[in-house]
Amino acid sequence: MKKTLLFILILILSPFIFSQNGENDPTFNPFDLGFGIGDGFSGEIHASAIQSDNKLIAGGGFSMYNGIERYTLARLNPDGSIDSSFVVGTGFNDVVNSIALQSNGKIIAGGGFTSYNGNACNNIARLNADGTFDTSFNLGSGFNSSMTGVPVPLWIEAIAIQNDDKIIASGRFDEYNGIPVTVIVRLNPDGTLDNSFDPGPQINGEFSSIVIQNNGKIAVGGNCWSCNGTSINHILRLNSDGSMDSSFNPGIGFNSSINTLKLQNDGKIVAGGIFLAFNGNSAKYVARLNTNGSLDTSFDSGSLINNFVYSLAIQSDQKIVIGGKFTFQNGNGTNRVVRLNSDGSKDNSFDVGSGFDNRVYTVSIQNDGKVIAGGNFISYNGTTQNRIARLNTDGSLDNNYNLGTGFNNRVNSIAIQNDGKIIGGGLFTSFNGSVLKRVVRLNTDGLKDSSFDTGSGFSGYARRVNSVAMQNDGKVLVGGGLLDIYNGSSINCLVRLKTDGALDTSFDMGVGISGPSEEIHSIKVQNDDKIIVGGSFDSFNGTPRNSIVRINADGSIDNSFDPGSGFGYGRVFDIVIQTDGKMLIGGYFNSFNGEPSSNVVRLNADGSFDYTFDIGSGFNERVNTIKVQNDGKILVGGSFTTFNDNAVKGIIRLNSDGTQDQSFDSGSGLNGARSIVIQNNGKIIVGGVFNSYNGVARSNIVRLHNNGSIDESFEIGTGFDKPVFSLAFQDNDKLIVGGDFLSYNGIGRNRIARLITGCVDASVNVNWSVLTANNSDATYQWVDCNNNYAPIVNETSQVFNVTQDGDYAVIVSSNTTNCVDTSTCINIANASVNNNFNESSLKLYPNPNNGSFTIDIDREAEVAVYNSVGRKILTKQLKIGQNSINFENIANGIYYLNIADKLGGRNSHRISVMQ
Template identity: 35%
Template sequence: MKKILILLFLLPSFLYSQDGTIDLGFNNPVHLNNPIYNGFSSLGSSGGAEIYTTKILRNGKIAVYGDFNVYQGIPTNKLAILNPDGSLDTSFNVGLGPDYVDQYYGSSSMICEQPDGKLIVVGSFTTFNGVSKKNIVRLNLDGTIDTSFNVGTSSNGYITCVKIQSDGKILCGGEFTQFNGQPYASMVRLNTNGTIDNSFNIGLGFKNIINSFTENGIIKTIDIQNDNKIIVGGKFLKFNNFIKINLVRLNSNGTIDNSFNIGIGGGNNTTNGTNNGQIYRVIYDNSLNKIYITGIINNFNGNPSYNLLRLNIDGTIDTTFNFTSVIGYNGLNSNGYIYDMNLQSNGKILLGGEGINLNNCTGSYCSRIVQVNQDGTIDTTFDCKLVGTYTRVYSIDSINDSIIVSGQFTSVNFEPIYKGSIVKVLQNGLTDLSFNPNLGTDPYTPSFASSISLNDGNIIANPTYSINYVYPNGDTNGIYNERITAGLIKINSDGSIHQNDYANFLTSNLYSYYLTKDNASNLISSNPFTKKIGENGLINNSFASTASIIAPYNVNIFVCDHALQNDGKIIIGGNFRYSSPGNGSYRQRLMRVNSNGTLDTSFNIGKGINGISVAGTEGYSVNTIALVPNNKIVLGGVFTDYNDNIISNIVRLDSNGTFDPTFNSGTAFNSDVYKIIYQQDIEKLIVIGKFTSYNSSNSNYIIRLNNDGTIDPTFTSPFAIGSTNSRVVNMVIQPDNKYIISGKIDGVEFLKRLNSNGTIDTSFANSTYTAVQNSFGDYDLVRNISLLPNNKILISGNFNHINSTRRDGIAVLNNSPFLSTDTFNKNSLHNIYIYPNPVTNEFEFNSLIEEVSIYSLEGRFIKKFKDYETKFNINELKEGVYILKIKNQKSFTHLKLIKN
């Protein structure tokens, strides 16, 4: 029988969490509705959405308007409000919303907020939530229609932009000839109740010429100066029968302001009488008393331009603003389209559009957002690239340091940062993780090659987008929490990136299949070469390279495992040949290196692990290495021969590499072995793999062996024989000798906990792990398992959901802290004490002790002393507090030890 000693001071955080359930404190927030994709969609899948207007409201929320019907898996039709963190504000509900939206009939200025928080929304719709509302509507704070706003029959054409004056009156621009039955050519001003303000008189209004025919002008943008004069931009050639190409300034009563001297105005050269240019956005800069205009503008008043200009208040070009850096599609000498711009509080200007490629960037994956300094030069500290089949930025809004970018795109900065047409970026162009983050790795192919926990609770992990995947710009980087990784990355215990060491790991560029730690705070990393790296991400260059490893028989190189001996030497196993410098001999699938990385020639494996790999198969390989007493070494994997000794997937070696015939495995395993762990406290070997028998005895996928290789009859596999690809692939052992295992049986991926006798622990949550597609194999959804210092469970692999909760490739599971102790009479050891305590290197007891086991404060087994030793050396342990389990005959006790 077992008892569990609970560490009471650690207990409260675990009181309400079942073991094996997700720890929601790791990498929070998560997407409550758990879509595979982030952001908006018009198809119920990644991409497809077009957002035309985003507006940051006074309360920090964001109004979003465009062609979409889903946000993060939640139905929402064409108009939504997001909370500052990117979650959907469910208190705002427009029901069916507008019946129609279209980019051609839109702009970045289709939403305005009144001082009372109500929203004016314009567009090309005929109904709103099933109610007849033509092209303009006012909404209450909850998204319902404000019926006190009455525009009559409204406009007979679409409305593209709206602006509220300081007196509350509403300016509307678009392409129409009438408003509520009265003649208004493309612009009108309304009173606060929706009626027409007849004091605003634009005469004949705005006209355009297309193929020598006069048509309605189109208003795309309106801004208001401090003196209440109104700047209007769009696509037109005349205002009230005066030549005004695409730009005009009006007095507050609607008449032309003749002090605004723009000459022939702005746009492209006309062709066959057609106006080819237009202005998408005007912004009045109150601090400089200047005016920014942007759009399709190749010339302005006869002067060449590049789609962005700054004008003096009198309409002349401000020559101190020299913008000439943005060119068009694929690096060609033609301008892209700038659909929107945003003037930030620091005076810099953000530009977004289509075909905006920066600094002669070539290819279709180039920058669609540019930041411009106050003198017109490009701000090279800002780097934000949006990617998609059709990539456009229609709207940019900012407040303080918050920049919201929207349009039509799927991902950001060439990485699989799926945003669904809306993203919040920082001042340097990186995505802002406070808004709708993709936490973990890529959700479409979420995969971690390796992960390991450190003593301080931090994590080293290797996220990867997909093995051998190359990004459109040629990069082969991975991704974690929306930041580029080049192999390994250091993660804080809460799931955030450890920023202090981020650059070091990025520079080291180490991809690792397998990680371990030594006692000097080094990480041992393998794939395909074994290297030492500090916990800070810096490579230990004093450790010799193993780059002479080559592939056997033209098969890919794999270092599958390595084991660190007490003397600092490292045993390396996998599917490789190591070429010994100078003598032309090989180390076949197994080698040992000295603590400095040089080959240990005293480790004599002869011909080593043999067997010819067959193309299309897993090949012969050493998959796992376990160090056992008397300096012996147990290997597991896929092999049939060791130095001419017939074996079957398991072998034990002496310390010098020679075959140990005393290991009684008989006919051994009938299929692959994936992992072997030696349980020091019970002196057993636990083995997992693809096998269904051992030495002709049934044992499906997991078995426990005695130290001599015979079967431990006290442990029985809980699994029946499954389909061909059934297997147990990974495992860790808890301090109470329970086993956390992962694998796949009959097509079902699982993570389970077994009791020490092999029965399934039903107190451990039974979860389902799913992924869109697999990067490593159909049995690697949970590829890595390790225990954190607080005894919680770190898992990583190829999953993007656990049950119905979004987790992209990495998660922490709840697990109770404990120490397992046998049922002994503890009272007889109550007079035992330790000295010295605290201790630096060596401690003793005041009487003889049969056995001492050392555990971390959280209950993790570390080390055991036996055979009535009198002095106990712990020089290799780090400073900290440890728990000793002391056994003498049939009595025991626990004591606390402090290591200085």
């Protein structure tokens, strides 16, 4: 209901929203909250603890949460948003394995770290409730190893806090603050070692879990096998002084290690781990022990779970939530999470569907019974969750907890279909909470097109799509790096998809590309449906092809395209096919087929080097993007700082022969261009990785006039907060932007946005030297393009009668939407051309007049009269001599006359009517 109301509100308000060119279009994927919301954690969660206010402390191996830096520790609000009041600074410098909460709200964390926010703390630290380092916790040199000369990995694996706030910790160490200890210790509340706790001199192994009983006794489990000479086989119970509790008799114990222990209200202990048996009895991965250490046979989980258990949580009704690596429980599908009844049977009222797609390392239960799970999973029951999820009491996903919107990772490439639908490719694994791995099709409104079904998509770690391209028949070409599986089928970096998203098996590339890196960066389709592919590879289906190849429509190599030795070990990042069939190639290389050419080259249609394109010494750094203007001039963007030994940064325009176009002046330029698009009016939009253009603040996007100066009417505000990688037009005034950003001008947008680039008609009609803005409901300011777009004094009407040759444009400000835009520059070369007209051959008087005037001319000609809004109000043939022009009921104002003789002579005049 909330989403429906939001959408209706946007539809109602949308006519009033677009006030400036460059504004975000709120009707495009209107449910995108942006700001990284839904991204979740960037790495694994190993431990979690829920505070009494239902805030969650999470620790692990991550560096970000929802796009915000949080190193290995974060606190989340009850709705899943980041708790900004919990300030971790630079956080821990290594992994957090265990978290425990003290009664006063302070937090104990243990792991493999040596510092927290710049404060030394070997493997354990106490934090204040606000996340600051608690300096009153005196751990000295902390946990260490007495071994010298050999690097020994150290860590804390388990922490538990007694009612008196003393802290029990276990892990891999043999010293605490310089004092020899065994693998389990107890600390006083101030961090000093509690010498009254003595587990003896020799425990073989380490403990992964600690639980403290109401009577003060301590049950510990892990990968351990003896305590002071007594066999314990992975579990034992200690008295409150640390001595071994002989009344706890597990027999021969577990046959393998324990990962987690939890204590029931009745004192029984539930264990989960890697074991398959307990004391000679079958006990696969989960078991319950009586208070004396014997197996509780009333707990029967049947054929049990098929893989490791990492975490347990016991509800108030004594039902048990289990998380781990398993993929079924007792023959019933339940991936990585399950709830058992108190007798060990599966609780069928807890329906997880397909469950998690990867391991669950920690489960915690809120006061309201909801379950928070953390691990290294990406999705739950088909919805992206990125390592954290909250489940309702019935097992369904709680969609109110950090639900993802937009893309959860970067968008590298965008292609627009003829119907306006959008193909997107990148590193993402979800869109608007739906699992969509690395490629997706969106409807024109930015919502997912469910008719394009990619199945499991490009699965696997670090897979990335770098380029998507449309064929004339609507099929989609997709290329990238480490792409070896698409929806379960083996592939090799390049696939063709049918219009419904299914793999097109008729596209047969054999073994495809190969080489040390095997990556595709650019795909372009010729008019004859042949496909140019560029990237980093050294062969195609066994035929040598260094970084560029042309493929026939069926996927076979086109041997008529022969690049010779190609780009060697270079990389191709962009390909542009010219109208004459030649192709411009940009990338990171220094030669082509033995011919020197730094980072840009033009090839003939057969793949040979085009010697007519001469860039001299070329670019000193990589070229990422190339666009060809209608006049054949070439825009080039990248991370270069010189071209042909001349300073030019990030963007340049070349003439069609490869020389620098001096009429395009980018000044000090920008740091890195990644994508360029050209509007129909000739304006140039650049996206990339930069925070300024020619010294003017512009964050990752800028629009330029045709001469390279900034178009100030394209108002981006603070711009994009992170890089832009791809730009594409749905039509001439709707710009789709993809990248790694989380917001645009303060508005949340997760990695895709649509900008308005033409909210007012700024087109101009040209009639000889008379320029007329076509928008009649606006205010106007004519400007001189050759003078840095300086306003022309007193030229603020809809019509501009040019009297001096040059390049001119008009700034149009709509009277209805407050939108402002600047027209393209128009070259006038006939303003001062009178041919053989002179003062004696053409006279006009009086001027000003009352609507009646005389044209005295020495030849036959024709006059056209225009009013101030550019509408023609009179056409009249002129005879030799005096010609009277009389207007009845003409309004006062400025009028424009264009006079032309039969031999091509022409002139223009402006008259004022004042009655």
